Amino acid sequence: MDGTHVQFTRSPFPRRRLFTGISEVQPNNLTIGQLKYVERSLDSCAEYMAWVNVIDKKTGRPSAAGDESLVVVGKYRVLLFSRTALAKKKADVNVHLYELSRVVTFDENEVCLKFTKQDFTLQAPNLGDEVPPVLQDRVRRIAVNFPPHLTPSFAYHPPERAFELPPLELGFDKGFLETYRASCCYYNLLSSTSFVNYVLSLATSDQSSSWSKSHGHGRLFRLEFHECAGIEPKSDLTFDLLPVAFALRFAACFYAVSMKLVPRKDFISALSIALQHNVSITKLTLCATSSEPSGFVELGNALRENVANHITHLELERSELRDVGAAALAQAIASKKTGLVALILRDCGIQARGMAAIFRALHTNQTVSASLACLDVSDNECGSLATGSFSDWLYGFRVDAIRPTSCSSSLKRICLASCQLDTREALQAIRASLLNRLRHFDLSRNRFSKDAVPGLLEFIGQSTALVDLSLVGCHVSAELVESLLVALRSNQGIRAVKLNLSDNELGASGARLIAKEMRVLHNLRTLRLAGCELRSDGMLEIIKAAAASKTIVGLDLSDNARSKVEPIIAALCELVAADSGVRKLRLARNGFGEAGLQFLSKLSGNTQLEVLDVSSNRLGNQAAVLLAGFVAANKVISKIGWDDNDIQLAGWQTFAEALRLNDSLCEMAEPMKDISRVVSGQKNREQVMKVMQRISQSLKENRARRQPVVKSPKTKRQHTRRPSLI
Numbered sequence: 001m002d003g004t005h006v007q008f009t010r011s012p013f014p015r016r017r018l019f020t021g022i023s024e025v026q027p028n029n030l031t032i033g034q035l036k037y038v039e040r041s042l043d044s045c046a047e048y049m050a051w052v053n054v055i056d057k058k059t060g061r062p063s064a065a066g067d068e069s070l071v072v073v074g075k076y077r078v079l080l081f082s083r084t085a086l087a088k089k090k091a092d093v094n095v096h097l098y099e100l101s102r103v104v105t106f107d108e109n110e111v112c113l114k115f116t117k118q119d120f121t122l123q124a125p126n127l128g129d130e131v132p133p134v135l136q137d138r139v140r141r142i143a144v145n146f147p148p149h150l151t152p153s154f155a156y157h158p159p160e161r162a163f164e165l166p167p168l169e170l171g172f173d174k175g176f177l178e179t180y181r182a183s184c185c186y187y188n189l190l191s192s193t194s195f196v197n198y199v200l201s202l203a204t205s206d207q208s209s210s211w212s213k214s215h216g217h218g219r220l221f222r223l224e225f226h227e228c229a230g231i232e233p234k235s236d237l238t239f240d241l242l243p244v245a246f247a248l249r250f251a252a253c254f255y256a257v258s259m260k261l262v263p264r265k266d267f268i269s270a271l272s273i274a275l276q277h278n279v280s281i282t283k284l285t286l287c288a289t290s291s292e293p294s295g296f297v298e299l300g301n302a303l304r305e306n307v308a309n310h311i312t313h314l315e316l317e318r319s320e321l322r323d324v325g326a327a328a329l330a331q332a333i334a335s336k337k338t339g340l341v342a343l344i345l346r347d348c349g350i351q352a353r354g355m356a357a358i359f360r361a362l363h364t365n366q367t368v369s370a371s372l373a374c375l376d377v378s379d380n381e382c383g384s385l386a387t388g389s390f391s392d393w394l395y396g397f398r399v400d401a402i403r404p405t406s407c408s409s410s411l412k413r414i415c416l417a418s419c420q421l422d423t424r425e426a427l428q429a430i431r432a433s434l435l436n437r438l439r440h441f442d443l444s445r446n447r448f449s450k451d452a453v454p455g456l457l458e459f460i461g462q463s464t465a466l467v468d469l470s471l472v473g474c475h476v477s478a479e480l481v482e483s484l485l486v487a488l489r490s491n492q493g494i495r496a497v498k499l500n501l502s503d504n505e506l507g508a509s510g511a512r513l514i515a516k517e518m519r520v521l522h523n524l525r526t527l528r529l530a531g532c533e534l535r536s537d538g539m540l541e542i543i544k545a546a547a548a549s550k551t552i553v554g555l556d557l558s559d560n561a562r563s564k565v566e567p568i569i570a571a572l573c574e575l576v577a578a579d580s581g582v583r584k585l586r587l588a589r590n591g592f593g594e595a596g597l598q599f600l601s602k603l604s605g606n607t608q609l610e611v612l613d614v615s616s617n618r619l620g621n622q623a624a625v626l627l628a629g630f631v632a633a634n635k636v637i638s639k640i641g642w643d644d645n646d647i648q649l650a651g652w653q654t655f656a657e658a659l660r661l662n663d664s665l666c667e668m669a670e671p672m673k674d675i676s677r678v679v680s681g682q683k684n685r686e687q688v689m690k691v692m693q694r695i696s697q698s699l700k701e702n703r704a705r706r707q708p709v710v711k712s713p714k715t716k717r718q719h720t721r722r723p724s725l726i
Contacts, residue, residue, distance in 0.1 A: 054123075103132050105161070140165070180246075191243070225264075271299065374413040394433040485521065500556075502532065511539070529542065613641035623642065635664055649684070652691045652695070666706060
């Protein structure tokens, strides 16, 4: 039989050229309609097309003359048509290249194609030299980084006939998008234009990993699903996650995957498919995805099965793990072969049994324990059962069963807020094992029994590493706070501590005790007393003490004043006018009213304030004018909050103009309450949105200016150094 081949126009191969459309020279005996049908069946243009004889499996003889078949190789599929089937526009064989398992050619005119469910041998002049290279090229483009057992083998007999392919040039996505499109074709789904455009936009973004650049891994990216149009369920743009997960299995262009505040219940199950194989993702962040606990069981099983996974940061905040998901995750932690730097399980609905399983897994796996730098299990129930497991794990450090080899592998941050801990037992374990390591410690919303207090005071008085202690809402008394500050003052080993005592009813008497210690403390840098019922007299004492202190740089007195604000305003004016050293000042929800404008007017001469929050103080529209003048003159302010102050559109426009003169302000809480008051009609809405866009753009430009430039490493040691978590 004469093999009639298509005339092609482009190819890296000397013997074949690619078919690019029906406008090219047609194969013999094919109509325009048949060509169109072939392309529709492929979902792409044809890469190769030829009339061939099919070898009968029983007789071993080729098909008779006039009974030839048309073989078509596309980007993702292989089609085979008999003449009868082509006339009926129905393929005899339609298989995806992912189902191809082996290609064998014994001579230049014959090739055997073996798929997972069928195989066939074809004959035509030069077919054995032309088809294998075409298939080999297509497979390597849609299976980048696939392991050998998941890619087809190619056998040339004799071996000298093997064709050497030119080097494969991959784009910034390292073949991810081509694999995604091939996966969509495999599952008979349309590829999502919105998802493809999002991935393409990463090439021009500035969000690639500075850590990956500095460690010689090229340019890697964060795959932030919540930023992609179509991730929302039941929308016109919603896309299926299965092909994405399939493509992610061996993707090498992403170092982080995140999904935040999008109720996509099938996301975790799809992600589990990818994590069974992926070894490039190092950071996984999931927040409020609305997935069921069974989805997190799949996630834990996937991480357990993938012993080569390189996850170092696992953040599952506000995720419904519950005990069953925690148990699966504990098994993954226990079997993990590489280190884990951060484990964040905040508000995951885990009870005492699940938390105990997590701590036992950490105790079992010394590799993970030695590398763990941050642990946050806040808002989960520990009780006495999990507290015991937690203590057993920490005591392992004390007896040197685990020996971290460097500072980066030490446990530096522990967050145990709202965990219903046995505080006495937990503090004993922490003091015994982490006294000179722990830098950030959060015990908020845990009650301290009388026998737990000595352990807390000893830890504060003896620690040599503590920089941040949070005791929010712990029902501590004024006397305990005084003892705590005395212990802090006696500690000569720490120099700068942030202390958060918010939401404890300390009252004016407690404020006086705190103010007394503030004047002599040498190592207190930031003090947060929001919602402590200090009242006017107590706030006045604290402000005067901060003005007299030479060490306080951050002060939070939000939600304390109820009346008699005039003395407070006068004291604040003196605080910002004098060289007090206070650079971060939070005064939200104090009901200052128009009296607060006097304080804002004094800010124009302050050039050292970096953070300011005056939200919810009923300041009025004049506050916008005063803050605009402050922002235009201050060159160090980086964060500001002033929502819920009855600001009108004209005030926001004034602030937007002033922000053009400032290059330091990078963060401002979105003023949702004031916007909702201002917006009253469509025209007004458009004006407000334009002003907010101008403000947002200015903040974005300022952040870009302040972003540090990452230099390439010069030594091998810099390539292997772990990133710092703190």
